[in-house]
Amino acid sequence: MAKNQPVKTVKPDDVLGDAEAKMQKALAGLHHELQTIRTGRANPGMLDRVSVDYHGTATNIKQVAIIAVPDARTITLAPYEKSLLGEIEKALQRADLGITPTNDGTVIRLNLPPLTEERRKDLTKQVKKHGEEAKVGVRNARREAADVIKKKEKDGLPKDDAKRLDDQLTKLTDKLTAEVDKIVLAKDNEILAK
Structure with a gap:
């Protein structure tokens, strides 16, 4: 390694923190997208x-x-x-x-005119599409973090630590995916409420 190149070390908690930040960004994007969808109520x-x-x-x-x-x-x-x-x-x-x-x-x-049944169905499809996009963002952040963990393991991170990090990453992914589902369901209910 050349003298002038800094050695980049990534702490295990940084991997999870970075992944969570990216996942939260996907969730924030979902909130923003859903806020612009008309639900029949003035917003x-x-x-x-x-x-x-x-x-x-x-x-x-x-x-x-x-x-x-x-x-x-x-x-x-x-x-x-x-x-x-x-x-x-x-x-x-x-x-x-x-x-x-x-x-x-x-x-x-x-x-705002009342929403027709057909329009409500179209809006729920849009909501589900935005929810799916947010889940893709969460999964992409998980995949990137998992790749970093695998690389760290090859570079000397003990197998037990890598497994623990991967388990924590999976729990975080599941938690935020469930949060996306909850947000989508709430928006669907808001749209379908008459």
Whole structure:
């Protein structure tokens, strides 16, 4: 080994910590994706991906308007600058939320229609797809960590320690996979509730 190359040592707990961080990132991604899915109940999270042209710059809608939920089926947007009403309305139409914005001159209202049975089924399919993607992220993090453990074992990590780490990794994977299932089930129930 050359003198100038640092020796990289990875502690066993670092392997688990890194794997858990990657798994948690997959879980956070799932939460974010599910927040944007319309459940029939008004949720400002539906607007997370909507951008408005603010003086030539694409700006998140939450930075240019006060967003409120006065009741279960209505979202209101009151722009900080009245001149942005038209831009906000256009941005909402482009966002293809399945909701037509109503501009009364001071506030934009989004009235959520009740979900049809067919739309509910489509949404539950989307939720399951996002859940499956999160599970893939968890499994990929597990596989990467398992590869590191195997490499460490070849580099001299005792077999018992490698087995213990792998068992802990499996428990962590099972725990977070079950968490994904729980989140998906809760979102499905929210969508299917009438």
